[in-house]
Amino acid sequence: MEKFKAFCIFLSFLFTFLLFMSILSLFLVPNPSEIISSLKTEEMIYSLKLSIATSLASTVLVILFSIPVGYALSRHDFIGKSIVKSILDLPMAFPELVLGLALLLLFGQSFIGKFLESFGIKIVFTKIGIVIAQFFTALPYAVRVIYSTFEGINPRYEFVSRSLGYGELETFFRISLPLAKNGLFASTIITFARCMGAFGAVLILAGGSYMNTEILPITLYLNISYGNLGMAITSGILLIIISFIAILIFEKFEGVNSSNFKKVESIRN
């Protein structure tokens, strides 16, 4: 028993050490001047800007969409609820590339794609495609967090509000949303981080073309394939810094004792 315990602890340390070293090497391997010059390239600036813009857009969409979905799943029983829940969870288990392929077929080949195109909305190989891909990648996570947030709020708060004369919608905005504040905040941060890091689905649906649908993970990928290590590492560093800032904001606003962080953690792991 004792030996097994020692072995498990050893493994945890070994893994943590390797992870830490790999992150560290990202910052240590390249020489700083190369990173500075990579940062200043037109491509990097374009990619950073596009990443932030598309991620912000998809985060807003995801949150606007997952609030009613999470609320409905938590509060109401309806026919097909369990099917809706499983399908919403699917993309978490899906390889992102397959999700991208599925989206490509949906928006490229099916009537939905043709329908949108008739309004002049092109999704495949466009910036809208990036947002769509990020949306579908991040949505399940946001729905999960928001769902469990509403699950944690006693519906009797809403009952009391209703009995005091407030309708369904007023109660939602005056009581349910304010009580869900922490969870909504957590899911916003998580969503943004997921959107920034989305790669496979974006690559397939939006094409990953140079200085057009190029976001940071795509920059990393393109430059690795050209053997341009400096550019690749720089985009990697940018991605890490952005995740770090997200986590910091998250912890600052969440406080130490919030349970939402655990929820998010358990979902991510």
Added chain:
Amino acid sequence: MSKLSYLEVKNISIELGEFKLKDINLKVKKGDYLTIIGPTGSGKSILLETIAGFYKPKLGKIYLAGEDITNLPPEKRKMSIVYQDYMLFPHMTAFENIAYGLKKKIKSKEEIEKRIKEICEILNITHILKRNVKTLSGGEQQRVALARALVIEPEVLLLDEPFSALDVKTKENLRNLVKKAVKEYGTTVIHITHDFEDVWSLADRVAVMKGGGILQEGSVEEIFYKPSVNFVAEFVGTNVLKGEVIGKDENGLTLIKVGDTVVKSVDMGNGDVLISIRPEDVVVFYGEKRCKVKNIRRRGEVVEITLDLGGETLRSLLTPNMLKTLNVEDEVSISVDPNSVRIIKSLKQKISYKN
């Protein structure tokens, strides 16, 4: 509609997951105070929340002042609810909580403040109005919740075990405040409780629930002295004993022989009867020895002793200092106020007393 049924629940059935409320009927008069008692899980809360409109019944109707409100949403029913765990909105101060429902009803700021002042004086919470509700004690939180529910002057006030989380002293205090406030506003109340003190001191009527149905509904007197089924008797703790009427004393009180003891009752009867005696109405003393102490058990503040009256078992509640000298197997005498000995049923024919 007559005053007889201001709120009427008619044949209500509802299914929630595994649980069913079956064919519930209730009538509450205007200004009446109805308590609902019954074991945990019997569907008391679901019934209350169905009356409030949070759940839609599968069958049946609910009427308020003659109007069919079965399909009315909760916000249109003019009922307010208070829960055991207060349910104060944590993102609002005490004042904002109380003002919440009022703001919807009246626009004038002065009027709102005036009404809040009134109710807060009755409930004695004027000094805590600016506080964050999370910093209030349980008793204070529950007074704020009561104020929030009462200030909109609801047609019906629904209370779901409102005092259960509070200590004995606070409970007593809140009971008196509720009594005062309800009287002041003339509110009709439905109050779920598992504390018989609430029933004694507040209720006009009592309903006993079990397994999703109402077993008995009646005045406090009827429920505690004339329980219609064994379960109710057991639940409310009333002694139900077999006796035989053996005549009348010089004051016209009925003499009833129970085992080897004779008790007096204000009720009329003859032959074999079933009588009920509340355990707290039994006085035990050393006298002509007629019954034997079978068991002594502490139950919180009181002691329950079980007496053998010669075939019939009688439970009695005493305060601990009354029985410093009492031991199991002692022989004692009992005396019961004739007003507390009630004849439930005549057993002239052989009626088996089972539900």
